[in-house]
Amino acid sequence: MQTELANTINDENIEILVRTFYPMVLDDALVGPFFIEKLGDDIHSEAWEEHLVLLSQFWAFVALGDDRYTGHPMAPHFEIAGISRKAFEQWLKLFHEAVDKVYVPRSGAFFKEKSTDIASNFMRNLSL
Numbered sequence: 001m002q003t004e005l006a007n008t009i010n011d012e013n014i015e016i017l018v019r020t021f022y023p024m025v026l027d028d029a030l031v032g033p034f035f036i037e038k039l040g041d042d043i044h045s046e047a048w049e050e051h052l053v054l055l056s057q058f059w060a061f062v063a064l065g066d067d068r069y070t071g072h073p074m075a076p077h078f079e080i081a082g083i084s085r086k087a088f089e090q091w092l093k094l095f096h097e098a099v100d101k102v103y104v105p106r107s108g109a110f111f112k113e114k115s116t117d118i119a120s121n122f123m124r125n126l127s128l
């Protein structure tokens with residue numbers, strides 16, 4: 001874990017963000033079960049590792065224009081039974097907390113804005 005908050009965005013601290021966020025998600029009573037259903041409850045499993053790598057690439061694409069992520073961000077969310085606006089709000093709250101653990105406010109603002117925008121799009125597409 002880094003000791004100082006990051007003031008620039010790079011691959012290394014994006015990975016730290018992702019690896020800070022998902023353990024918080026797993027521990028959360030509202031959002032955790034959706035992930036446990038799909039990936040299990042062991043963050044060290046192969047399935048989770050794939051998700052963490054994929055999500056690091058996703059955020060590197062969003063923040064840095066990196067081209068490793070070629071997935072469909074919205075697709076798996078259509079398959080999640082019982083997903084709700086409340087769950088998305090909690091996801092965002094946790095993500096913003098994770099951002100504050102990794103970035104100074106000026107750099108963190110980028111992730112907070114982007115995640116809020118993307119979550120709004122997802123909710124609109126899911127009619128939530």
Ligand code: HEM
Pocket residue numbers: 031034035038039051054055058070071072073074075076077080083084087088089091114115118119122
């Ligand atoms: C309550 C809110 C959310 C839940 C429960 C949720 C859950 C999930 C689950 C279960 C997967 C599939 C994991 C797998 O099979 O590998 C997934 C994939 C993903 N999620 Fe979410 N998610 C939520 C919100 C978000 C938000 C707000 C974002 C973006 C800001 C996001 C970005 C992604 C991306 C990029 C993927 C990978 C898509 C791909 O296959 O390429 N998720 N999510």
